[in-house]
Amino acid sequence: MTAGRRTSGVGAVASALAILAAAGVFAVLVGSVPLSFEALRRGDPVARAILALRLPRVALAAGTGAALAIAGAALQALLKNPLADPFLLGTSGGAAAGAALAIFFGASAIASPAGAFVGAGVATAAVLLLAMRSGRIDLQRLLLAGVTANAFFSAVILLLFSSSAGGRSRSMLFWMMGSLADARGPEAGALALYLAAGGGLLLATAPALNLFLVGEESAASLGVSVERTKAVVFAAAALLAGAATAFVGIVGFVGMIAPHLARLAWGNDQRRLLPCSAAVGAALVVLADALSRFLLAPAEIPIGAVTALVGVPFFLVALRKVS
């Protein structure tokens, strides 16, 4: 039976990765100019050029989805809240406001992700400080603090937006809607590093997160260092959501939906759910990006708009089931 459990864990992750691989191949092949295996095998120069453009884009999409989904899955378990999302820590608002500030003061396209990162860090730190109560992180206060922070940063963004010239306000819009149009290899590589660090930290907390499913006190009574686990999960989730937002802008709903789908397919053991959520989230953003290139080709729909369009109905269904 032990062997059975372990095998089913490996099998679950393998099938989630297979779904991701299929989505990746599909996304490389479709677009305003279709690509065929045949042309690639022949070594057709146009086909190779298209591949060189699409591969980093698909990789960045996958990294974004994986980062948001694994962070969302861990937060849902930690907060015992199936509607939790990596952005509830104020990360999205903070990152977008940080980027908007950088652009407002004339930062280049390379420097604005740094602004987003600083913004995400500041927002998360502020939210955690607000949520502290006699040395502990109060989970109810955390949710309220996150909502408040996101509202505040939206106001900051609107203020900057309305007092900027056309070109700059368009770059700001990029952060708020999310875009993969400018994806390059180095960005995908950098995001992969953040994903490895944050994802690794979260995976290490998976056994403790399983115990959080019955509540904080229950977890503590079973030997979990509750406050340390909370700190690790929040830091890793902020790192992941901040990195994804810094490179791609705000991509909503994936962090909430992907863990749901993975839970439906492979159950709620966090040791299995976290890696499976990452793969499903990656596949979702890869497919959403393919859709965004394909639906109104040659025009592109912002990736954040696609995920929100798909995500909102899903959110309503989940909300009905929860309440």
Next chain:
Amino acid sequence: MNAGLSAAALRAGYGREIALDGVDFAIGPGRVAAVAGENGSGKSTLLKAIAGVVPRREGEVRLGGESLRGWPRRRIARAIAYAAQSAELIFPITVHDLVLQGRAPWRSGFLWESGEDLAIAEDAMRACDVLDLADRDATRLSGGERRRAFLARLLAQRAEVWLLDEPTADLDPRHRLEFLEVLRQAHARLRPVVLWATHDVNEALAIADDLLLLRRGRLVAAGPVEEALAPDTLEKTFSIRATVERDAAGRPRVTFSR
């Protein structure tokens, strides 16, 4: 051989509020102690402070004469098992997985459950009569079934001390008796120290050897039932007139009146 449990000048609370204010007691190995008192008297805090779920402010808890001070959380969890008054389950979880949680303090890192873990969990489920429910979703169990599932998790923890907070509060008479019987048998087999918090003194007396009476975070009386159970200590604890009678089997029974 299991150890006895004692506390000296134990203080604990939440934030600025002190809920437990200098509690001393000693419970011998294998004995069952009922912890009784009004709502808000500090029963739950006492159990949580012993389990280390609520931090101890002052004083200490000793197991077999050894202070728990400085023990890592996992070591405490191997020695002391705690079943909360209520556990809200949001996500579905099978009874089997819930009971296996009891093995967590004994497992290291990311490892999957060992054959021994599974055998102990199965044994615990059988003892609590929930083996048939192993694959059922614990969020959809009845109150009695859920209490027995959580008791099975506690058994699987193989701890020397069991802390039960109002374990029968939401059960009807038949399920109460069933729960009590399961607990009595498990206790006879494993002989842990049991602390049972309740505001129903008579129910706890059916199984208790010792009695701890709490009022506003302090002990009114502590000791063997024959000594601690007196009308004056009960009246002081519950602020209401009390008489103690004995049934045909010699078991004491408390009646309260205005």
